[in-house]
Amino acid sequence: MGELAVEKHTEYILSIEKRKDDFESLVMEHLRLSGAYWGLTALDLMHKIGSVKPDDVVTWIMSCQDKESGGFGGNVGHDPHVLYTLSAVQVLAILDRLDALDVEKVSDYVAGLQNEDGSFSGDMWGEIDTRFSYVAICCLSLLHRLRKINVEKAVDFIVSCKNLDGGFGCIPGGESHAGQIFCCVGALAITGSLHHIDRDLLGWWLCERQCKDGGLNGRPEKLTDVCYSWWVLSSLIIIDRVHWIDKDKLSKFILNCQDLEKGGISDRPDNAVDVFHTYFGVAGLSLMEYPGLKTIDPAYALPVDVVNRIFFQK
Amino acid sequence: MPSSSYSSDEEVEELPYVPFSQRPEWSDVRPVPQDDGPHPVVPIAYTEEFRDVMDYFRAVYVARELSPRALCLTTEALKRNPGNYTIWHFRRLVIEALNSDLIEEKLFVDKLAEGNFKNYQIWHHKRWLAEKLGPEASEDEHDFTRLMLCRDAKNYHAWSHRQWVLQKLGGWEKELDFCNELLKEDIFNNSAWNQRYFVITKSPLLGGLSAMRDSEVDYTINAILQNPNNESPWRYLQGLYKGTPDSFIIDERVPRICLQVLKEYSFCTFAWNLLLDVLCKGLKPTKEIEEAVKGLTESDESGSSDHNLVTRICSALERMDPIRVNYWSWRKSNVSINC
Numbered sequence: 001m002g003e004l005a006v007e008k009h010t011e012y013i014l015s016i017e018k019r020k021d022d023f024e025s026l027v028m029e030h031l032r033l034s035g036a037y038w039g040l041t042a043l044d045l046m047h048k049i050g051s052v053k054p055d056d057v058v059t060w061i062m063s064c065q066d067k068e069s070g071g072f073g074g075n076v077g078h079d080p081h082v083l084y085t086l087s088a089v090q091v092l093a094i095l096d097r098l099d100a101l102d103v104e105k106v107s108d109y110v111a112g113l114q115n116e117d118g119s120f121s122g123d124m125w126g127e128i129d130t131r132f133s134y135v136a137i138c139c140l141s142l143l144h145r146l147r148k149i150n151v152e153k154a155v156d157f158i159v160s161c162k163n164l165d166g167g168f169g170c171i172p173g174g175e176s177h178a179g180q181i182f183c184c185v186g187a188l189a190i191t192g193s194l195h196h197i198d199r200d201l202l203g204w205w206l207c208e209r210q211c212k213d214g215g216l217n218g219r220p221e222k223l224t225d226v227c228y229s230w231w232v233l234s235s236l237i238i239i240d241r242v243h244w245i246d247k248d249k250l251s252k253f254i255l256n257c258q259d260l261e262k263g264g265i266s267d268r269p270d271n272a273v274d275v276f277h278t279y280f281g282v283a284g285l286s287l288m289e290y291p292g293l294k295t296i297d298p299a300y301a302l303p304v305d306v307v308n309r310i311f312f313q314k
Numbered sequence: 315m316p317s318s319s320y321s322s323d324e325e326v327e328e329l330p331y332v333p334f335s336q337r338p339e340w341s342d343v344r345p346v347p348q349d350d351g352p353h354p355v356v357p358i359a360y361t362e363e364f365r366d367v368m369d370y371f372r373a374v375y376v377a378r379e380l381s382p383r384a385l386c387l388t389t390e391a392l393k394r395n396p397g398n399y400t401i402w403h404f405r406r407l408v409i410e411a412l413n414s415d416l417i418e419e420k421l422f423v424d425k426l427a428e429g430n431f432k433n434y435q436i437w438h439h440k441r442w443l444a445e446k447l448g449p450e451a452s453e454d455e456h457d458f459t460r461l462m463l464c465r466d467a468k469n470y471h472a473w474s475h476r477q478w479v480l481q482k483l484g485g486w487e488k489e490l491d492f493c494n495e496l497l498k499e500d501i502f503n504n505s506a507w508n509q510r511y512f513v514i515t516k517s518p519l520l521g522g523l524s525a526m527r528d529s530e531v532d533y534t535i536n537a538i539l540q541n542p543n544n545e546s547p548w549r550y551l552q553g554l555y556k557g558t559p560d561s562f563i564i565d566e567r568v569p570r571i572c573l574q575v576l577k578e579y580s581f582c583t584f585a586w587n588l589l590l591d592v593l594c595k596g597l598k599p600t601k602e603i604e605e606a607v608k609g610l611t612e613s614d615e616s617g618s619s620d621h622n623l624v625t626r627i628c629s630a631l632e633r634m635d636p637i638r639v640n641y642w643s644w645r646k647s648n649v650s651i652n653c
Binding site: 029030031073074075076077078079081123124125126127163164165169170171173174175176177203204205207208210212219220221222243244245246249 | 348368372375376395397398399400403406434438441442468470473474477478481502503504505508509511512516545546549550552553556587636637638640641644
């Protein structure tokens with residue numbers, strides 16, 4: 001097993017930006033803004049953010065904004081959605097260019113997605129999911145505009161999605177899933193509401209996700225996948241139970257999923273790489289304080305120095 | 315009118331692809347390419363088709379053309395990229411503007427969902443449609459999710475949709491039977507266990523958790539005995555006592571199933587964990603429990619100083635589940651506080 005191939009992964013991420021004609025980039029077109037977040041965050045964690053030109057990125061991001069609503073689409077000309085609005089805010093935060101935003105306009109868009117019961121819709125079509133609660137809360141917090149929503153009701157909705165195993169689902173009654181758990185735990189952390197979590201019960205469920213191969217799965221009896229290195233690990237850190245898993249085994253699992261020739265990280269050893277898993281692999285290693293990486297904040301999913309810049313340098 | 319677009323659309327699929335620039339009904343439209351610079355590389359045929367459709371989609375999207383041919387165009391575009399949420403949004407606007415036949419739309423989206431059943435946009439579109447169709451759609455929707463769950467019994471989207479339909483449109487009558495059926499097929503299916511809990515706690519027909527607890531405990535114990543190394547029923551069993559810690563401690567079936575399993579499978583961490591929980595919650599160990607635990611942990615005993623039953627169990631778990639050794643040590647360190 002090798003070490004983290006920083007140079008190779010940097011090359012791989014930069015190459016995606018240049019490809020515009022293959023099938024993968026065409027089907028990714030509508031979520032390019034999230035792709036930019038995954039790629040650029042991974043680069044920043046590896047101290048390689050200097051290899052992109054911030055002005056070009058900022059110009060492109062701002063052209064993804066829907067001027068009427070204030071929300072961002074996944075690419076130029078796409079409808080606004082809360083998911084891509086957070087990606088836009090996160091990328092601008094990494095580049096230290098939040099000043100490019102009309103903060104009131106963007107935060108009004110996000111706050112306007114809250115429903116009567118405290119939940120959030122993803123966009124004007126009204127799909128509800130605790131993912132959107134996290135995304136909205138994280139976004140508004142980064143913009144210092146949490147006061148624009150009813151935080152208490154938002155928290156109540158998330159708590160109503162808690163299950164008998166201590167985990168959370170996407171709506172009340174939905175099965176616990178590590179991805180949803182990250183969203184709910186992250187949102188509760190940002191709003192200072194972690195007392196609603198049974199840390200020991202949830203911590204045990206989360207550490208049971210580690211399988212013999214060292215990797216983590218997202219639900220009982222499912223396959224391990226590098227992306228859960230982020231979802232499970234960040235949740236365990238937030239509830240202060242990360243020492244309940246075997247970190248060495250997990251690091252080895254992630255490192256075994258690298259493509260050492262072409263760069264990039266895949267979901268499981270020997271599978272095809274993509275930017276999504278490359279980000280989650282690097283972020284997972286960062287959570288485990290892998291040498292040479294920046295540390296990532298488990299709730300905001302941004303490098304800690306970026307988060308500090310936003311909250312402590314006012 | 316719009317409904318006819320589907321039949322013609324089906325034919326399009328059979329025929330070789332005709333670029334939009336060569337279709338007379340589109341001669342008045344100027345395609346709008348994606349705004350990200352030139353495309354220098356020679357693309358493969360499939361992406362050429364893809365781009366052609368998208369360039370015309372952008373044109374009708376920008377013009378907000380809510381017409382039958384625009385509906386037809388979104389059909390072609392979605393077949394090629396069902397994840398593109400902007401196309402779905404636009405399609406809903408067209409359907410609303412044209413007052414299109416919703417049953418036809420249901421056939422379209424169901425067909426598309428069959429090949430893309432992990433796609434958020436499709437499931438959201440289905441929900442939007444079902445809400446418009448109302449309670450009479452519930453049976454069809456349940457049939458559809460059943461079909462999807464037969465192929466992938468843990469599909470998160472299908473389960474969410476099913477729960478939403480139950481709560482919004484009804485159809486609870488056969489839901490517990492459906493859980494039985496899926497669990498009979500795969501007793502490890504955590505999604506089906508979750509659905510079971512959803513049904514017994516939320517169905518308006520069953521009387522809620524307190525009315526169901528007794529029979530559910532029996533069902534779960536039976537499931538555990540089929541394969542004790544199954545995380546889901548152990549957690550489910552404990553969930554049945556939610557809000558009533560006294561009945562958890564009083565119910566003799568709880569320690570009994572633990573011991574019964576451990577006598578045969580002494581490495582079953584879930585059985586050990588449940589026994590640990592019930593002892594920590596206040597169950598006074600009977601002589602039988604005490605002797606059984608001592609007997610089962612004796613063989614690999616290293617520190618003989620573990621007089622406390624709970625400490626002894628934790629030490630045994632530290633050895634048999636090394637990947638989570640810190641969790642079990644933490645449980646042990648709590649003994650003096652909680653037990």
